[in-house]
Amino acid sequence: MSPANDTIAAIATPPGKGGIGVVRVSGPQVPEIARRLVGELPAPRTARHTIFRDAAGEPLDDGLVLYFPAPRSFTGEHVLELQGHGGAVVLERVLRACLAAGARMARPGEFSERAFLNGKLDLAQAEAVADLIEAGTEQGARAALRSLQGEFSRRVHQVVEALIELRMYIEAAIDFPEEEVDFLADASLLDRHDRLLRGLADLERRAHRGQLLRDGLQVVIVGRPNAGKSSLLNALAGRERAIVTAVPGTTRDTIHESIQIEGVPLVVVDTAGLRESEDRVEQMGVERARAAMEEADLILLVVDDSAPEQPLPEGIDLSDPRLRVVINKIDRTGREPGASRWAGREAVALSARTGAGMESLHRLLRERSLGGEAGEGAFIARRRHLEALARAEEHIRNSRRRLAEEGAGELAAEELRLAQQALGEITGEFTSDDLLGRIFTSFCIGK
16 A cells, blocks of 8 residues: 545544534645635634535535644645534535545545554554544553554564564674674573563563453353353343343353443353253253353353352363352352352352352452553553464564574574564554555544
């Protein structure tokens, strides 16, 4: 992709009625379009009340006009904002006048795309624009704003700088083989690889938390029939989301519910009870429960405290680091709510019916989402960022192995080059046009 030479326009406010609506225009024809709609080119960055008119001079609306000359604008191009009344008909008439004056309708995300192409934002910052708009929680909005302000990109660049220094050292040693000292045998090279891997691991942990803030922690509730799984879902959701009865096997399908706990987004999935059954429908429910477990970020195993003799459900691995035990129905047994033990593991004891101990579960879910931190330093991240970081880590490990086991400087340097390219995909330094197209077309029109 390369910066465009045409001019685009779109309604930048959501559909519907409102007190204010904005039509945004960007491109080289903005000065001429401004003169045709408001009679003159406004002073830069100064709001002025005026009448918007069509080509025939007919008034369309009255409001504020703002002009941002290139390159000091969001897109890096000339930008015009026409702020009028928020009626759909009024905004559509103003937009048609802009199109008649020489602009074309903007594609979804095209304003942010131009900001990226003109060097006003890198790709991670551009994606953060959409994430900030779509943020469903206060924590998510704060994290998206940090990414928009460049926090994520800055941390990626720190790792890239260290990687470039290591590449330069190895490639210099390759270029001067006649030197008496074998620089590739220097043990400090392996130490520098290790420091690089530690820095990358820290970045991956933070990015993973950012991805959870964006997409929500996938929490799957599992257990035997009548353990109280659906009651726990209802207690977390704060409403009767799932049917609760004393009949085993009431839940036959997965039930998804998006909730927030202290600003942290969660996608909670209730599942069918894990047991052997001759009922084909119940068998399908169990199969879906196991499939949901495969995709889970966190698995809550619900056990009935009033029936301790029940065996562990088949397919449950107590050593799975994603697994947390929830001891339910303590209102029947008198167990103290909060931290407890079950089968040698740490557990949370609670009553989904009375709510006792639920605050301990909330704390567990929050800490699992934010890695035990308050989340104030988090930045937003996407799954593609995590994939790029994982590829970079793999290439750095391969580079270390090439040096340690083979002394192959050329192959080690190539692995580092590939690691740098993977990290560059996050900020857009090495990114295909196809990927850019997929990213920006997911934005709303006018952004």
